[in-house]
Amino acid sequence: MKEPSSLAARKATERILEISRLPVYRNRHTTLLTDLYQLTMMYGHFCAGRHQQRVVFDMFYRSNPCNNGFVIAAGLEQVVWYLQHVRFSEEDLEYLRSLHLFGDDFIEALRHFHFTGDLYAVPEGTIVFPNEPLLRFEGPIFEVQLIESAVLTFVNHQSLIATKAQRIVDAAKVNPVAPNAPVIEMGLRRAQNLDAAVFGSRAAYIGGCTSTSNVLAGQSFDIPVAGTQGHSWIQSFPSELEAFRAYARTFPDATVLLVDTYDVLNSGVPNAIIVGHELRKEGRSLKAIRIDSGDLAYLSKRARQMLDAAGLTDCGIVASSDLDEWTIRELALQGAQITSYGVGTSLITSNNCPALGGVYKLVAHEMNGKLEPCIKVSENPSKVTNPGKKKVLRLLKDGMAVADLIALDDEELNPEQPLTLFHPIHTYKRKTIVHYEIEELLQPIVIQGELVYTLPRLPEIRKRVEDGLCRFSSETLRHLNPHEYHVDLSQPLWDLKQRLLHELRG
Structure with missing residues (x-):
């Protein structure tokens, strides 16, 4: 230099x-x-x-x-x-x-x-x-x-992902329940290898995502990182409730619980409510539940009713599960009670348009x-x-x-x-x-x-x-x-x- x-x-x-x-x-x-x-x-x-x-x-x-x-x-x-x-x-x-x-x-x-x-x-x-x-x-x-080939791959990729991210973030604004619902980029495991994942996270943040699940991207570019637990955490405990309690003890000030491992409405949300009340007794709160499968519109509305009836009105609902801008808009039109979104494959791969050209x-x-x-x-x-x-x-x-x-x-x-x-x-x-x-x-x-x-x-x-x-x-x-x-x-x-x-x- x-x-x-x-x-x-x-x-x-x-x-x-x-x-x-x-x-x-x-x-x-x-x-x-x-x-x-x-x-x-x-x-x-x-x-x-x-x-x-x-x-x-x-x-x-x-x-x-x-x-x-x-x-x-x-x-x-x-x-x-x-x-x-x-x-x-x-x-x-x-x-x-x-x-x-x-x-x-x-x-x-x-x-x-x-x-x-x-x-x-x-x-x-x-x-x-x-x-x-x-x-x-x-x-x-x-x-x-x-320098032609390198310049093209750098600019084509990041411009494409930043543009896709903006579309998804813009779609999330349509939701009247949470007009500025944050979008978390969660595409690491579906990206086309290391650079696509890390620089894709960077581009997604430029396009408006609030955080990433990718820790290397967080470290490299000072992007806020976000994450909770996977289904394997829940499965590794004798019961869902024990898994929730263990996670709440570990992260009492940042408890977000994944409720769809077994049955969202008959198991996941009721157990999350129990833990939410236990946290409240300690002067803390259940930050959110996450739903990663099923009919997100229906499940989020029913979960919201159950949480509100239990007095957990400040508990958010995170939705994931193969979301894109069109799914997010449709969820809003159906009155889904979602307060934030986790988007992976469709964002990090720009799956409906995989190249800028x-x-x-x-x-x-x-x-x-x-x-x-x-x-x-x-x-x-x-x-x-x-x-x-x-x-x-x-x-x-x-x-x-x-x-x-x-x-x-x-x-x-x-x-x-x-x-x-x-x-x-x-x-x-x-x-x-x-x-x-x-x-x-x-x-x-x-x-x-x-x-x-x-x-x-x-x-x-x-x-x-x-x-x-x-x-x-x-x-x-x-x-x-x-x-x-x-x-x-x-x-x-x-x-x-x-x-x-x-x-x-x-």
């Missing part, structure tokens, strides 16, 4: 050093977390003497997951950590040599590899939309090519010492890339977002002048706005290899999500058939795109 050259850079470096000491990052080596074709392309450029050619790549996605209206950007912290630590070890070099694909001079060049380019990115927790650059890399193609595309390359825009063409109009070095502008009126504009990096807008926006594919769809405010979404993160951005802590990222959501209409945020938010191209960018397409056709 290079020595920081300014106060801001020193502050940023201190933060990344702090992050690097976290258990999930410490002593990790991920340089070979790449697809082989990145290395073969690097070698081809190297052999052709083109490896120092300066290029610009955009990372973006083409469609919202889960039929959502937006995505919550996440994963930047992991990208920055990776860029600061990407180095080829001797073990890496020996492995690459053993493939018999690369010459010794290329292997020697890799020995001195480090990232010297620029990264601009939207901060984590930003509400984003299809085709907007979330990250923009500029630097020698030798460097910017290698972000891409990493070349948009400019150096020719005769100057960056020139380039374009990828497809018979599918949505896959034709937007050329050139670009920025993303959020346009606001009275504090509310009305549209996003993808513009060339050197463009200047005058908010006092009317601005006509048009759909980038269906150009007849137009709208004109006046007297708007501008928020530039892409922020400088790394400049000439030096980290200049201080990575925020998770509570700050969560706050950014909350503040960002408040800027959009309910129609854009709704889960079913959301309103399509305007993301348009500036006139100069549109003209450039059409010119390049015309030249290629010619």
